[in-house]
Amino acid sequence: MRNLKRQLLAGPYLLWMAGFILLPVVMILYYAFTTTSGHFTMLNITSISASIHLKSLLLSLKLALVCTIICLVLSYPLAMILNNMKLKRQGFIVFVFILPMWMNFMLRILAWKMLLSNNGVINTLLETLGLPALDILNTPSAVVFCMVYDFLPFMILPIYNAMSRIQKDILEAAKDLGAGNIIIFFKIIVPLTMSGVVSGIIMVFVPALTSFAISDLLGGGKVLLIGNVIEQAFMQEYNWNLGSGLSVVLMIFVIASMALMSSKGEEGGASVW
Amino acid sequence: MKKIKWLQKEFILYSSKIFTFLLIGISISCCLAGCGSKDSENTLIVLNYGKYLEPEVLEKFEEETGIKIEYEEYVTPENMYTKYRAGAIDYDLICTSDYMVEKLIQEGQVLEIDFNNIPLSQNLDQTYFEFSKSFDPENKYAIPYFFGTVGILYNKELVDESKVNSWKILWDKDYSGQIIMADSVRDSFMVALKILGYSLNTTDETELKEAQDLLIQQKPLVYSYLVDEAQDEMIAENAAMAVVYSGEAGYALEFNDKLAFSVPKEGSNMWIDSWFIPKSAKHKEHAEKFLNFLCREDISMMNFDYVYYATPNSKTKESLEQELQENTTIFPPKSILDNCEVLKSLDDASTTKQNILWKEVKAADY
Numbered sequence: 091m092r093n094l095k096r097q098l099l100a101g102p103y104l105l106w107m108a109g110f111i112l113l114p115v116v117m118i119l120y121y122a123f124t125t126t127s128g129h130f131t132m133l134n135i136t137s138i139s140a141s142i143h144l145k146s147l148l149l150s151l152k153l154a155l156v157c158t159i160i161c162l163v164l165s166y167p168l169a170m171i172l173n174n175m176k177l178k179r180q181g182f183i184v185f186v187f188i189l190p191m192w193m194n195f196m197l198r199i200l201a202w203k204m205l206l207s208n209n210g211v212i213n214t215l216l217e218t219l220g221l222p223a224l225d226i227l228n229t230p231s232a233v234v235f236c237m238v239y240d241f242l243p244f245m246i247l248p249i250y251n252a253m254s255r256i257q258k259d260i261l262e263a264a265k266d267l268g269a270g271n272i273i274i275f276f277k278i279i280v281p282l283t284m285s286g287v288v289s290g291i292i293m294v295f296v297p298a299l300t301s302f303a304i305s306d307l308l309g310g311g312k313v314l315l316i317g318n319v320i321e322q323a324f325m326q327e328y329n330w331n332l333g334s335g336l337s338v339v340l341m342i343f344v345i346a347s348m349a350l351m352s353s354k355g356e357e358g359g360a361s362v363w
Numbered sequence: 364m365k366k367i368k369w370l371q372k373e374f375i376l377y378s379s380k381i382f383t384f385l386l387i388g389i390s391i392s393c394c395l396a397g398c399g400s401k402d403s404e405n406t407l408i409v410l411n412y413g414k415y416l417e418p419e420v421l422e423k424f425e426e427e428t429g430i431k432i433e434y435e436e437y438v439t440p441e442n443m444y445t446k447y448r449a450g451a452i453d454y455d456l457i458c459t460s461d462y463m464v465e466k467l468i469q470e471g472q473v474l475e476i477d478f479n480n481i482p483l484s485q486n487l488d489q490t491y492f493e494f495s496k497s498f499d500p501e502n503k504y505a506i507p508y509f510f511g512t513v514g515i516l517y518n519k520e521l522v523d524e525s526k527v528n529s530w531k532i533l534w535d536k537d538y539s540g541q542i543i544m545a546d547s548v549r550d551s552f553m554v555a556l557k558i559l560g561y562s563l564n565t566t567d568e569t570e571l572k573e574a575q576d577l578l579i580q581q582k583p584l585v586y587s588y589l590v591d592e593a594q595d596e597m598i599a600e601n602a603a604m605a606v607v608y609s610g611e612a613g614y615a616l617e618f619n620d621k622l623a624f625s626v627p628k629e630g631s632n633m634w635i636d637s638w639f640i641p642k643s644a645k646h647k648e649h650a651e652k653f654l655n656f657l658c659r660e661d662i663s664m665m666n667f668d669y670v671y672y673a674t675p676n677s678k679t680k681e682s683l684e685q686e687l688q689e690n691t692t693i694f695p696p697k698s699i700l701d702n703c704e705v706l707k708s709l710d711d712a713s714t715t716k717q718n719i720l721w722k723e724v725k726a727a728d729y
Contacts, residue, residue, distance in 0.1 A: 142722050142726045145726050146726055207601045208586075208601040209600050209601050210601075228586060228587045310585075310586065310587025311546045311587055311588030311589065311725065312587065312588065312725070314722070314725045314726040318725075324445070325439075326439065326441045326442075326548075326718070327441070327714075327715070328441065328445055328448065
């Protein structure tokens with residue numbers, strides 16, 4: 091009886107999964123492997139090797155990688171500083187980092203577009219200070235910048251979480267046995283936070299790889315990521331088959347990067363998500 | 364330390380709850396929609412460009428006729444096509460651009476309009492029905508709504524005005540990083556094709572390739588590729604010039620005195636946005652009633668005040684102030700229109716080819 095009740099509780103979620111996760115994936119797979127007239131084809135998948143598609147996929151991979159590295163470099167020291175702070179202030183500072191996530195993601199991108207534009211707030215400020223204008227809007231740099239801004243919390247939180255789980259006794263024991271700060275860092279802190287780093291990387295890399303809204307708004311239509319190509323195939327060219335085919339290729343990249351990272355993460359203990 | 368875990372847990376907990384509620388909400392609203400379907404006899408489902416109809420007009424129509432309007436908007440004609448073809452909603456009346464109307468007529472997706480039910484259509488200037496013949500040869504399917512041209516909206520303080528009479532200024536290195544180009548296949552290719560002296564409806568591969576080379580050459584000078592936001596960027600003076608529709612230019616001019624508009628001498632595109640009744644229509648009579656309503660002088664005036672594009676309604680135009688009637692940005696004079704071409708729908712193979720050429724422009728290094 092109790093079992094049945096439990097299963098019933100899962101019902102809404104199962105429905106959700108079937109309707110909004112499973113069904114769309116099946117439909118994408120169907121479109122990906124058929125022509126507009128419904129015949130089987132591999133052309134939609136292999137069209138990734140067309141020079142434009144390959145180029146935009148490589149650009150996506152490059153920008154996502156750069157974004158992930160920047161996030162990691164920013165987050166790791168920050169998580170350490172947070173962890174070493176007095177307990178009272180910690181909660182507040184973590185709160186400050188989560189705060190931007192309360193605002194709509196699209197609004198934040200549009201806000202950056204306003205701030206960075208030729209006559210925007212930042213350039214007006216620089217001008218009054220007699221500094222040269224910042225010309226990064228509508229370039230890949232602006233896209234990476236906004237990705238970092240948007241996805242940074244997803245890197246900070248898991249790393250900070252992993253770091254706060256390290257027991258102070260272990261560090262003290264290491265010190266008692268004569269280990270210096272550097273050895274403690276590399277032999278204890280890094281291995282023990284690995285799981286957090288891995289989740290952080292996945293949670294930043296995957297959305298960065300698949301994003302298209304940021305490149306559309308801050309790239310001024312000049313930065314064509316694979317996400318934009320797919321969006322165009324669906325919305326502008328009415329070629330759902332091509333869009334689905336490219337989505338499947340992108341999914342393979344996403345799954346591969348997740349598999350690669352989580353195989354590394356298992357050594358460091360349970361992952362966060 | 365615990366706080367953050369608590370936060371995460373809380374988040375996970377809440378998000379699953381929210382999802383559940385959403386799901387329940389969706390199913391309930393589906394049920395309600397299903398139950399409410401008996402009322403659908405008296406509705407009209409309209410699909411239109413964004414910001415392209417005075418909202419009060421809808422209210423007024425509902426008040427006068429008791430027909431309930433379900434109004435939906437889209438961004439580009441291609442978006443509209445995707446929405447319509449997806450078939451989820453049975454639209455009764457759609458407004459879109461010339462070449463897209465033609466495409467749908469060719470596909471047999473458009474119903475003939477019974478002009479006997481639209482007596483007020485005689486308020487519309489016959490000239491624009493003549494122009495419409497390029498995509499609707501017998502004037503059977505479409506009723507013109509607004510029209511205009513494509514040209515250069517520029518900032519008088521930043522641009523040498525003696526040069527804006529040619530599209531070539533968009534390739535001038537002096538304005539590097541200050542040019543906004545159209546983010547739409549047909550409009551961008553139109554500019555390049557006109558410089559080269561070709562028709563904007565060409566399907567000749569070498570001509571299109573030449574145009575593509577020009578567009579790739581231009582890319583390093585371009586500030587951004589935009590459609591609807593171009594006017595806002597120009598009002599904010601973030602760029603020196605932009606390729607825009609005449610109607611948008613008229614709107615931008617109202618907000619910033621430094622701006623001006625020019626239709627280059629090489630010629631341009633004249634566009635006509637028209638209403639048509641798609642095959643999916645379940646309420647054709649209502650749709651015709653609404654079309655007649657839109658042609659009425661006071662209603663057409665309300666829409667003109669809101670949209671500020673050139674109206675084909677001669678009665679409305681005559682009742683405008685003299686100054687506005689002579690505003691060549693909003694109402695392109697005949698001399699300019701004669702130099703313009705109307706976009707025609709291309710066959711599927713040519714469309715695909717042009718799309719690929721455009722994608723290559725967008726992906727090109729700069």
